[in-house]
Amino acid sequence: MSNVPQRGPAPRQASIAEYVLAQGEVSAAELAERFDVSLMTIHRDLDELERQGIVRKFRGGVTAQPSGVFESNVSYRLKTMRAEKAAVAERALKLIEPGMAVMLDDSTSTLEIARRLRSITPLTVVTNFLEAINLLSQERGIHLMGLGGDFDPLHSSFLGVSCVEAVQSLQVDICFTSTSAASGGFAYHQEQHIISVKRAMLDSASRNVLLLDHSKLGRVALHRLAPLSRFDLLLVDDGASPQALRELDEHKVPYEVCGTGRDSGAEDRDDG
Numbered sequence: 001m002s003n004v005p006q007r008g009p010a011p012r013q014a015s016i017a018e019y020v021l022a023q024g025e026v027s028a029a030e031l032a033e034r035f036d037v038s039l040m041t042i043h044r045d046l047d048e049l050e051r052q053g054i055v056r057k058f059r060g061g062v063t064a065q066p067s068g069v070f071e072s073n074v075s076y077r078l079k080t081m082r083a084e085k086a087a088v089a090e091r092a093l094k095l096i097e098p099g100m101a102v103m104l105d106d107s108t109s110t111l112e113i114a115r116r117l118r119s120i121t122p123l124t125v126v127t128n129f130l131e132a133i134n135l136l137s138q139e140r141g142i143h144l145m146g147l148g149g150d151f152d153p154l155h156s157s158f159l160g161v162s163c164v165e166a167v168q169s170l171q172v173d174i175c176f177t178s179t180s181a182a183s184g185g186f187a188y189h190q191e192q193h194i195i196s197v198k199r200a201m202l203d204s205a206s207r208n209v210l211l212l213d214h215s216k217l218g219r220v221a222l223h224r225l226a227p228l229s230r231f232d233l234l235l236v237d238d239g240a241s242p243q244a245l246r247e248l249d250e251h252k253v254p255y256e257v258c259g260t261g262r263d264s265g266a267e268d269r270d271d272g
Helices: 009-023 028-035 039-051 082-093 108-114 130-136 161-168 192-203 242-250
Strands: 025-027 056-058 061-063 101-104 123-127 142-146 150-152 157-159 172-178 181-183 186-189 205-212 223-227 233-237 255-258 267-269
Touching (some): 009 025, 039 056, 039 061, 082 205, 082 255, 108 123, 108 130, 108 205, 123 130, 130 142, 161 192, 172 192, 186 192, 192 205, 192 223
Parallel strands (some): 101 123, 101 172, 172 205
Antiparallel strands (some): 056 061, 150 157, 181 186, 186 223, 255 267
């Protein structure tokens, strides 16, 4: 019996997207039963959601989770690793001083920094992330600069050549960025059009800080973003494995492990 009333394709597809984003991964058979439609109808719905970049189909089901080629929809990323991202953001906040020009990329990790900036004004904040723009637009003491470009609903951000050119016209004190994976001394991302904006951001900052939750260490994605040596500091939460941290030590990456409350605090490493 259906748990969701039949209301036509568009509302049903919106409900399917919400359910998949909440669950992470679901079988097509489960969706057909839940929405009381045929498997053929479910596959048509999933084809449309995949076309929109919200989910990815695989044999027998659908997922909102990232792979080495596809990044997750921003709605899914906002729900994952929240305590870990908060711990890293709290540490990142200590690197910011009133009067600075701060650049934030379109990651949900830097959004956690944006949530906390009201305590460090005055600031100039530059970002291409619509979520951060909406969050900071009413904050007193923050001069907000939104980077324009082609809007990408999958990432809720502005990208493309015009965004890169806007970044290249600026020089900020510090840039906070995140990415999909880090391994073997390199940071990686799945999508080339994201890479070009992030690289421009790195070139436009006097200091660069990479924010990662522990699940991103020891992984690779399709495109190399930059060597980890390109960053002045890497911040990761205390869920990072000893093996992953040893690899950072081997590549002489300056990093700090940020406590989430599971241990006594932060462990520092700066071998470079």
